[in-house]
Amino acid sequence: MPDFPNIILYAIPFFILAMLLELYVTAKHQFKSYETKDAFSSIAMGLGNVVLGFASKALVLLVFFWVYDNFRLFTIPVAWWSFLLLFFVDDFSYYWFHRVSHECRLFWASHVVHHSSEHYNLSTALRQTWSGGFYTFIFWLWLPILGFHPAMILLQMSISLLYQFWIHTEAIDKMPKWFEAVFNTPSHHRVHHGSNPIYLDRNHAGILIIWDRLFGTFQPELKHEKVSYGLVTNINTYNPIKIAFLEWTYLFKDAFSGSKTLKSRVYYLLKPPGWKHDGSGKSSDDLRNEWLEKNTKSE
Known part of the structure; x- marks a missing residue:
């Protein structure tokens, strides 16, 4: 050992x-x-x-x-x-x-x-x-x-x-260009923590940003889109116990309460955050696509 x-x-x-x-x-x-x-x-x-x-x-x-x-x-x-x-x-x-x-x-x-x-x-x-x-x-x-x-x-x-x-x-702000191209940086990770639709679920890197570039999840920090930190729906609490377990209670409630099919219950565990069995939810992909459509039209 x-x-x-x-x-x-x-x-x-x-x-x-x-x-x-x-x-x-x-x-x-x-x-x-x-x-x-x-x-x-x-x-x-x-x-x-x-x-x-x-x-x-x-x-x-x-x-x-x-x-x-x-x-x-x-x-x-x-x-x-x-x-x-x-x-x-x-x-x-x-x-x-x-x-x-x-x-x-x-x-x-x-x-x-x-x-x-x-x-x-x-x-x-x-x-x-x-x-x-x-x-x-x-x-x-x-x-x-x-x-x-x-x-x-x-x-x-x-x-x-x-x-x-x-x-x-x-x-x-930014590291040298060669560093930004290869490694995860404050700029890349600010994007990851953004709740802006264009920034959702981007830049999953640990040390090397090359994986995001390779697998299509890279998003640069945009000068005209200031990062808004937090969640799409913020939890508004400073209580560590709630911070640690609130989403678990929401997940169990969605998956195991109410009248749902077994398939829907399993999907609540496996599908992305935002998914709803009745089609009323929106995933990060849905929010990003809506943002891109709106901003592409405005340009």
């Missing part, structure tokens, strides 16, 4: 210092990116994620080791080249986990937490799920099958999470 440190815990002091620096910079330039109650809610969600992470990571390690010991095709050594390969396959896995988390309501129920803030700053990066860690790891199950050691996988997942911290800011 490779002895890798829990780098997320070591990074906590850096998170605090970075948020204080961002607060100073944004205040100096008169940005109103922080709201006290919202920031404390995000920090509370982050702390809850760390605490619950001890249990979820134990479960993930247990499953990964079972798969690794019984089903691996190769034994990939812990070496510099294997970490380089792991960097790409982990980021590929993250892209599809993130994309499905926006396109399937069962996964959206945990991921919506991260999008629930109407502000965009480094504290928003800490607004993490309390439930997702117990089941979203399935998108990485193919890695121990390939032969990557479970400890390597968890380390790379933590590295990816650390990278994504700094892109949650309005204090940085």
Whole structure:
């Protein structure tokens, strides 16, 4: 068992210092990116994620080791080249986990937490799920099958999470063009957090934006379309318990109450957020297409 440190815990002091620096910079330039109650809610969600992470990571390690010991095709050594390969396959896995988390309501129920803030700053990066860690790891199950050691996988997942911290800011406008072309940046990720129809479900990248460009989900930040942060319908609460579980209650109510066919109940779990069995709902694709049609005509 490779002895890798829990780098997320070591990074906590850096998170605090970075948020204080961002607060100073944004205040100096008169940005109103922080709201006290919202920031404390995000920090509370982050702390809850760390605490619950001890249990979820134990479960993930247990499953990964079972798969690794019984089903691996190769034994990939812990070496510099294997970490380089792991960097790409982990980021590929993250892209599809993130994309499905926006396109399937069962996964959206945990991921919506991260999008629930109407502000965009480094504290928003800490607004993490309390439930997702117990089941979203399935998108990485193919890695121990390939032969990557479970400890390597968890380390790379933590590295990816650390990278994504700094892109949650309005204090940085654009990075150099070559960087914007390859990597996820504050500009790309601001789009991802936008509730504007044109920005919905775009830029699912973890570290590399190349996956969005390759699979047709890339959307640049538009100068004439200022990002409006939050959800299509905001939850309007700072209560961490509600932030963590409100969408789960809505999902269970939609899927298991009222008079519906079994097929409709299953669809509430699998279809995108916004889907309704009576056809009255609108998905992000519907909202985006309406926006494009309206704005194309106006031009």
